[in-house]
Amino acid sequence: MKWLPTSLEKRLRRVRSRIRRLPLFSTKSRGPFRQDWYADEQLEELTRVCELVRDLAGSVVEIGCWEGKSTIALANACYPETLAAVDHWRGNLEEGQDHESIRVLKETDVFAAFQRNVREMTRQNVRICKTDAFDFLSDFEKPIKFCHIDASHDYRSVRRTIEMLLPRLVPGAILCGDDYLSAHRGREDLEGGVERAVSELLEGHEHVRNFWYWQYTPRGQ
Numbered sequence: 001m002k003w004l005p006t007s008l009e010k011r012l013r014r015v016r017s018r019i020r021r022l023p024l025f026s027t028k029s030r031g032p033f034r035q036d037w038y039a040d041e042q043l044e045e046l047t048r049v050c051e052l053v054r055d056l057a058g059s060v061v062e063i064g065c066w067e068g069k070s071t072i073a074l075a076n077a078c079y080p081e082t083l084a085a086v087d088h089w090r091g092n093l094e095e096g097q098d099h100e101s102i103r104v105l106k107e108t109d110v111f112a113a114f115q116r117n118v119r120e121m122t123r124q125n126v127r128i129c130k131t132d133a134f135d136f137l138s139d140f141e142k143p144i145k146f147c148h149i150d151a152s153h154d155y156r157s158v159r160r161t162i163e164m165l166l167p168r169l170v171p172g173a174i175l176c177g178d179d180y181l182s183a184h185r186g187r188e189d190l191e192g193g194v195e196r197a198v199s200e201l202l203e204g205h206e207h208v209r210n211f212w213y214w215q216y217t218p219r220g221q
């Protein structure tokens with residue numbers, strides 16, 4: 001980067017270091033969500049891409065729900081269709097036993113909070129699938145038109161999730177998820193995280209800040 005003027009180089013370095021420090025989890029409490037683990041502005045992106053599949057046939061799925069912040073936005077965006085909400089509510093085990101979510105689960109009934117939030121803030125179009133994501137995907141036989149992926153952020157589990165989803169997608173389906181920047185490919189603790197898995201498997205994906213998305217367009221279409 002020697003050719004860049006020094007001031008621009010400095011600014012770039014500042015932006016990069018800010019991105020590296022973006023938290024995967026903020027413990028700031030907001031409204032009914034004790035942990036605010038999904039950015040408000042990202043909910044707009046999430047509902048916008050969900051709108052794109054409205055006219056397609058297929059299931060709408062979310063993997064990684066926690067207290068339901070993204071679940072509620074999605075359920076309301078896809079209504080009257082049903083959203084399959086998949087989580088074992090055991091925390092981000094793939095990221096290690098000392099992960100923040102596992103600590104919180106020892107003190108809080110997150111699943112009860114999820115059920116309450118979904119009951120109060122949706123029109124009851126959520127099918128709760130309290131199970132491991134990989135078991136769910138092995139058993140799920142219906143075609144999928146939309147899946148929001150927001151479970152563990154390590155490279156291996158995100159890659160495995162995407163690999164299991166791909167054969168089930170209908171043409172035009174959307175895959176999307178959180179933490180593209182915060183679980184970036186430089187994160188050795190996550191083996192390259194979300195960014196590496198998405199970049200390796202989903203050619204042509206895009207991201208808006210921390211939110212990534214990709215549309216399945218079969219070759220020749």
Ligand SMILES: C[S@@+](CC[C@H](N)C(=O)[O-])C[C@H]1O[C@@H](n2cnc3c(N)ncnc32)[C@H](O)[C@@H]1O
Nearest residue numbers: 038064066069070087088090091132133151152
């Ligand atoms: C980052 S939180 C989800 C945040 C949520 N989307 C929101 O809007 O607040 C990650 C969730 O993924 C779940 N999870 C992690 N690995 C999983 C797996 N293998 N199967 C099912 N759920 C998993 C955790 O239990 C946790 O609830």
